[in-house]
């Protein structure tokens with residue numbers, strides 16, 4: 001029941017004053033220009049403006065990289081926020097109203113539109129729009145509206161990130177951010193310069209480098225056939241190459257398909273393709289971890305430190321599904337006896353697992369949550385996305401099943417940002433045959449002698 005008649009709206013001048021207070025730049029810039037003209041005259045003011053423009057053009061021409069890093073995101077953000085109509089008041093009001101994201105004051109019948117706090121645009125393809133939630137709204141309400149928002153904003157994808165109480169960020173992807181293959185950086189010559197706490201893997205949709213820790217972590221890379229799963233594995237191994245050479249990292253390779261990863265045979269500490277060998281390698285990996293437990297206890301250390309005496313053992317499993325799910329019974333039974341133990345205990349003992357998977361279903365992903373980095377490349381079903389990345393990740397923007405099934409999309413996928421639990425589009429750098437040969441060359445000397453005696 002309405003208790004009061006229609007109430008009068010706040011006066012226009014007060015609303016304009018409130019808007020100006022929230023956007024001081026709109027008053028400050030004309031005020032500064034007017035003051036300058038009054039104080040120094042139009043010629044001097046024009047000269048300063050022309051000088052600033054010339055400096056900008058000079059910067060753009062002389063240092064396009066730093067321009068792209070510093071100035072371009074600011075200018076793009078201004079253009080998106082104020083020069084395209086998308087986020088201007090009336091249109092933004094229509095979009096949010098059409099997507100049921102406004103509230104109505106029952107007394108005044110005034111429509112409350114969620115306020116845009118700022119727009120950031122670090123890459124030409126994606127912008128981040130920070131929005132203050134209205135009273136009574138939840139981030140989940142916005143997550144449920146992402147498909148409608150994407151259509152209304154003419155975007156390819158909209159994701160929702162929880163920033164802090166009452167503030168969310170909409171990740172608005174307008175076009176494919178990754179139109180070119182990413183070339184991997186050179187392999188570091190010196191083991192001292194490698195940080196396994198932050199391995200370079202490729203780029204993110206925000207035009208930043210994509211890094212992930214490898215030491216003390218397990219990685220799961222899922223994707224349909226041809227989605228580029230191995231590129232993530234190769235990037236990890238390239239970072240390890242000088243450490244493999246110096247005996248600080250040992251690679252144990254399980255390659256049931258016997259394809260691509262067989263290039264690693266000369267630099268692997270253990271290598272297996274056949275079912276019985278795979279069970280053997282898994283068993284010996286677990287034994288190594290148990291022995292490590294004793295070494296750490298004898299040394300009175302609680303945490304693992306990489307050294308020649310206690311190297312980091314990296315277990316690479318191509319096609320985890322065959323090993324844990326649909327392979328021969330003797331293989332899956334042998335693997336299931338030790339893999340859960342490895343996954344749950346090896347991290348603290350200097351053992352990291354990198355597993356690749358084509359068909360992510362419940363029965364083939366062993367202890368998903370023990371994989372700290374999970375990458376979902378192109379998926380064949382919407383259900384696979386949450387299976388890999390975690391509950392609700394597809395709804396929050398990880399549309400891995402909508403990545404086109406074309407070679408140009410290989411290596412593109414989603415990861416979840418650790419802090420905000422938000423999906424982020426990424427692309428792995430691509431190692432071609434020369435890059436792989438390079439990796440084997442760097443990692444293989446003088447370790448090759450050791451490898452040939454111990455690898456199978």
Ligand SMILES: Nc1ncnc2c1ncn2[C@@H]1O[C@H](COP(=O)(O)OP(=O)(O)OP(=O)(O)O)[C@@H](O)[C@H]1O
Pocket residue numbers: 181182223224225226227228229230231358407410411412427428429430431
């Ligand atoms: N990061 C990448 N960037 C660009 N292209 C890539 C990338 N990774 C792979 N490709 C291309 O995609 C093709 C398929 O890659 P790859 O064999 O690694 O896929 P996969 O997911 O391992 O497939 P499968 O499961 O069938 O082995 C490669 O031959 C290469 O041409």
